[in-house]
Amino acid sequence: MISHNSCRKCEIREQALCSALKGHDANKLHQISYRQQLTKGKVILQGHKEPKWLAVIVSGVVKLVCTKCDGRQQIVGLQFPGDFVGRPFGNLGSLRVEAVTDVSLCCFSRQPFEEILRAYPDLEHSLLHRIYDELEVARQWIFTLGCLPARAKVATFLQLFVERVHKSTGIKNAKFSVDRQYDLPLSRTEIAEFLGMTIETVSREIGYLKSESVIETIGLRGLRVQDFDRLKALAECEET
Amino acid sequence: MISHNSCRKCEIREQALCSALKGHDANKLHQISYRQQLTKGKVILQGHKEPKWLAVIVSGVVKLVCTKCDGRQQIVGLQFPGDFVGRPFGNLGSLRVEAVTDVSLCCFSRQPFEEILRAYPDLEHSLLHRIYDELEVARQWIFTLGCLPARAKVATFLQLFVERVHKSTGIKNAKFSVDRQYDLPLSRTEIAEFLGMTIETVSREIGYLKSESVIETIGLRGLRVQDFDRLKALAECEET
DNA sequence: CGCTACATTGAGTTACCTCAAAAATTGTGG
DNA sequence: CCACAATTTTTGAGGTAACTCAATGTAGCG
CATH class of the missing domain: 2.60.120.10 (Jelly Rolls)
Structure with missing residues (x-):
């Protein structure tokens, strides 16, 4: 069109x-x-x-x-x-x-x-x-892929995605909602392809983040960040 | 100076x-x-x-x-x-x-x-x-770090290094010698830092390449490529 | 020639992968 | 609106590539 x-x-x-x-x-x-x-x-x-x-x-x-x-x-x-x-x-x-x-x-x-x-x-x-x-x-x-373990890779991905979305929120018509709830555009498979790991590992790490109440998922694509500071800390490998 | x-x-x-x-x-x-x-x-x-x-x-x-x-x-x-x-x-x-x-x-x-x-x-x-x-x-x-196993990473590194050196050989005064012999500027530690792996794994993979007569090392920094096609194949994961 | 820094080799461990099955979500037709 | 199929995600068990730690070997330099 x-x-x-x-x-x-x-x-x-x-x-x-x-x-x-x-x-x-x-x-x-x-x-x-x-x-x-x-x-x-x-x-x-x-x-x-x-x-x-x-x-x-x-x-x-x-x-x-x-x-x-x-x-x-x-x-x-x-x-x-x-x-x-x-x-x-x-x-x-x-x-x-x-x-x-x-x-x-x-x-x-x-x-x-x-x-x-x-x-x-x-x-x-x-x-x-x-x-x-x-x-x-x-x-x-390159740094993320080369240096970080799986958990930190996933945390980094989520962190940078959220930050990047915020950068775009000035944009009219943006599909991204406010109050820390987002619409993840990538499937697990795509996240895995991006982070150089398997879909299973991505899923497990996201599971961990959920179990720790760092994030919450709504359906397959919905994402809410409950503890952004913690997410950042995990992205920096500051905790396991 | x-x-x-x-x-x-x-x-x-x-x-x-x-x-x-x-x-x-x-x-x-x-x-x-x-x-x-x-x-x-x-x-x-x-x-x-x-x-x-x-x-x-x-x-x-x-x-x-x-x-x-x-x-x-x-x-x-x-x-x-x-x-x-x-x-x-x-x-x-x-x-x-x-x-x-x-x-x-x-x-x-x-x-x-x-x-x-x-x-x-x-x-x-x-x-x-x-x-x-x-x-x-x-x-x-990003592709190399995300997708390739250790052996292919090392092979890719060597391949691209050699190709990059050839690109510079038009340059007068270039330190790089001809006939497939090169002066590796990076230490093993630096190669490891570049490829996102440990120095031991780099060393083992280089050892493998030597044992297969794909490359030859002269001292700590000297490198001679004996079988460039094979090196490229390994970089593409076409053999193990 | 001996010292230091760097590289190699070995043994054991672990994080992540693979394969396989179960569960959840989404889409669709009755 | 619900049931069912298709797709995607999650979970589990077992294997393996690469890591860690430790010891040995080798280049290069004063």
Whole structure:
């Protein structure tokens, strides 16, 4: 489903890349943008192919996946509303970008977008900032995967997910509820693929967190954090 | 030790960021640059502090380290000659940058460098490319750490190290020898810190590779790859 | 040549994995 | 609205890869 875009009432205008263009110039991106809705599970971009478009996530969550020949998968990144998807002036390497939930994207046709990037250094400057931030996040995960035991991995995942959601709560229309109750977009399988462990271990560790009243689950996807400080302490390996 | 710089005969001119400035403009960076030699183990940049300068690695190898409160460390990235170190318009977060070997850096004072970046969009554009590449490498490591067993991790490390060295062999003065013999810059401890495993396991896996005649070690740091295809196969988990 | 730092090897333990079964949640058709 | 099927998650028992601790071996340096 494709529809036209109106930046004025855009839910994520403030946090997205596009906000780097001010006043008169703001129109430039608007002219080449269009909205696209994709359902859960749809592949958004496939690495190695030159993509036709790049996009800003308006709503929903997206995962970056590496697939091994034997079928095992590793999620190497998650992206949330306001994040930029795709690599201008290149492709995504061996990555696949996939919708974790239903997503709404604000898409920009590739070539005109690249031209605008070159024409407006402020825009490219802003993109540089974002990519540096993503790099920092990626390195944070390297640390988590390399150093932490299963319990701390799960706690770290939940902690960072919750913090990331709060960052997005300024966003109108955000699906994330308040008062420490959240809608976990990832299945246990996906959490396992992200943390480099098995679904059983993820389940056991979540079970432990529940038994200790650190968190509470509501149905399969509902999550309430009862003791955020404790969660953080577990993420730092400060208790067992 | 600090000395002045002469871009003309720079060993890494072609592969480094500075090559983005052509002709007349090339001088701009030269004017604010100076060489610096640092010995093995020296801390180059400390995260969270606003750095006084940014740099291009001229020779040597550098590691990016996350330190956990309990003293355990994780190496989250390695950088080689031609790579850019530091984050302009920001700081490195919780990272520490440290010399793995003796290193020679071409440093740029922070503020003037940032001004030049803003003044020459081509330069910033080139930096954007590099950071995207680093992000891709970081995600590759997330995959390696999350998905692969110890043997494949070690094989992957050796493979990528060797490939990365070959990428630098165009560089004059490069310390890396030809005919598949290399000088491993990292100690076993550092390899373990990079791969998220113990020094004993690293040692055992390297022992296995030796026993299978995939590699050969010469002294503590010398490495010769006897069967690169086999190494790659092991990195892909295609045999045990 | 001896000292120190680093690397290897060995034995026993453990955290996480694998395989298998039970339970819970969600979706669907009567 | 309820019962049933499909899917996902949880729980259990047993195995194994990688860890820990300890001892031995080897490079490199003064």
